[in-house]
Amino acid sequence: MAETKMVHSPIVTYISMICLLTLCPPFVILLWYTMVHADGSISQALGYLRRHGLPGFINIWPKPTAIAWKMIACYAAFEAVLQLFLPGKRVEGPISPAGNRPVYKANGVAAYAVTLITYLSLWWFGVFNPSVVYDHLGEIFSALIFGSFIFCIFLYIKGHVAPSSSDSGSCGNIIIDFYWGMELYPRIGKNFDIKVFTNCRFGMMSWAVLAITYCIKQVDTPTYPLTSFTGKGKNFVEQMASAWFGGKASSKIVASYTTKGETKTSLLLTSGWWGLSRHFHYVPEILAAFFWTVPTLFNHYEANGRVADSMLVNTILMLVYITKFFWWEDGYWNTMDIAHDRAGFYICWGCLVWVPSVYTSPGMYLVNHPVNLGTQLAIYILVAGILCIYINYDCDRQRQEFRRTNGKCLVWGKAPSKIVASYTTKGETKTSLLLTSGWWGLSRHFHYVPEILAAFFWTVPTLFNHFLPYFYVVFLTILLFDRVFFAVSSLLLCSMGNIGNYIARRSLTGLYLESSETSVWLNPPSTLICLAYARPLEGDIGL
Known part of the structure; x- marks a missing residue:
């Protein structure tokens, strides 16, 4: 690529890149140290660093060990x-800016099932104790930091000397080339897609494996201080009822029916929980049965150990989310991560190191800080989290089905409304359909709302004694806000023209979208822009 356009100003872009390259690796170690050895307390960790300085930080950085390298290599x-040899249907990705169409084998669900069954079986039959992974977690993260950095150097060299397709090239700046990547679809041989491996098979799969690891490690810990959730004033059910009904009269249906020749009436509640479905009360009843059954899976291994309900909620929600990801994996191959982001430090190091460490951090914290939520609260959090994950999935499903059928489908039982968007990239005018009904009628990127809320719900079992378990929620919010801004900014850089009947233009303080019907002012907080990922821009953008 001869020229690299940037969403943010060059100074912000370069500062962001250098900060991420230099600060993310030590942050991962500090996160692990604080969670495992500093009671999850940022002030305690900072106090240690103030007392001991740089030598103290070097001292807490674990050295990669042979057992850490062995576990990483085996995994x-x-x-x-599994990626190479498990069967799967043939799936084609979107056409790239250079006209290439990548082909994938959709075997993610099978790989996910085989991985978890194998991992749990090794533990169940006493072949391998997952607690060993937690015991060597710092060494594993340290090995991943250095190993992934070397892997990114390999990708940089490969992009120069042996690119896999014409979707590759240098921008002439070594920092951007290393950070952003040289190739869009790098492969080893014909069938081994590197980004599918780093993003899906290693990164996302490690999230599930570590979530289970933390749960098992808590079981293997015979004694630990257990924090109980206690409400003040009204009991929790009364508080929930008050919040749910909001002090308003309930809605109802007056039903009349005839039995034995006699007409009778009955009131049917249609608000609160009964507004969700007619027999919604069966859902928490089934989940409650699940809750008192699941601990038997873990308690067989260590008679004195136990798993707190907070850890169960955290683990179940994470596994549900990751299951959703692999179920929808072929849709993920059409997203920005795969279809736009090149394979460099930004995406590959992030998936190989950042995902296993940061994304799993709430569970890492709960290992030594279990919380007894109580059955009611645990079920409420679990149901709310699953609902958010489902809405997030349904948002993506609506858009995928809409684009697959070229808009000829039903959305919420009706023909969808849409915008036929035209834009210009690399001198070529293209069109794209934008769904504006269903979830996508609420806001352009509404699917990010339930995703952030789902992350909150699998983190909130940690309660609020420390901030650090919520770092992932904050990070995710900043990342997704940046992606929304990036999508609109990319539109401006690609076309500077019409998007359907919309006209987009730059201003000094924000973005202004106008049409004959409406106008919208977008002014993202400067702090988000400064903290956001630095993204050079190239190729087609899906809004």
């Missing part, structure tokens, strides 16, 4: 074999 090799 990576296992996932690579």
Whole structure:
């Protein structure tokens, strides 16, 4: 690529890149140290660093050990074999800016099932104790930091000397080339897609594996201080009822029916929980049965150990989310991560190191800080989290089905409304359909709302004694806000013209979208822009 356009100003872009390259690795170690050895307290960790300075930080940075490298190598090799040899349907990705269409084998669900069944079986039959992973977690993260950095150097060299397709090239700046990547679809051989491996098979799969690991480690800890959730004033059910009904009269249906020749009436409640479905009360009843059954899976292994309901909620919600991801994996291959982001430090190091460490951090915290939520609160959090994950999935499903059928489908039982968007990229005018009904009629990127809320719900079992478990929620919010701004900014850089009947233009303080019907002013907070990922821009953008 001869020229690299940037969403943010060059100074912000370069500062962001250098900060991420230099600060993310030590942050991962500090996160692990604080969660595991500093009671989850940022002030305690900072106090240690103030007292001991740089030598103290070097001292807490664990050295990669042979056992850490061995576990990483076995896991990576296992996932690579599954990616290559498990059967799966043929899936084509979107056409790239250079006219290439990548082909994938959709075997993510099978790989996910085989991985978890194998991991749990090794533990169940006493072949391998997952607690060992937690015991060597710092060494594993340290090995991943250095190993992934070397892997990114390999990708940089490969992009120069042996690119896999014409979707590659240098911008002439070594920092951007290393950070952003040289290739869009790098492969080893014909069938081994590197980004599918780093993003899906290693990164997302490690999230599930570590979530289970933390749960098992808590079981293997015979004694630990257990924090109980206690409400003040009204009991929790009364508080929920008050919040749910909001002090308003309930809605109802007056039903009349005839039995034995006699007409009778009955009131049917249609608000609160009964507004969700006619027999919604069966859902928490089934989940309650699940809750008192699941601990038996863990308690067989360590008679003195136990798993707190907070850890169960955290683990179940994470596994539901990751299951949703692999179920929808072929849709993920059409997203920005795969279809736009090149394979460099930004995406590959992030998936190999940042995902296993940061994304799993609430569970890492709960290992030594279990909370007894109580059955009611645990079920409420679990149901709310699952609902958010479902809405997030349904948002993506609506858009995917809309684009697959070229808009000829039903959205919420009706023909969808849409915008036929035209834009220009690299001198070529293209069109794209934008869904504006269903979830996508609420806001352009509404699917990010339930995703952030889902992350909150699997974190909130940690309660609020420390901030650090909520770092992922904050990070995710900043990242997704940046993606929304990036999508609109990319529109401006690609076309500077019509998007359907909309006209987009730059201003000094924000973005202004106008049409004959409406106008919208977008002024993202400067702090989000400064903290956001630095993104050079290239190729087609899906809004």
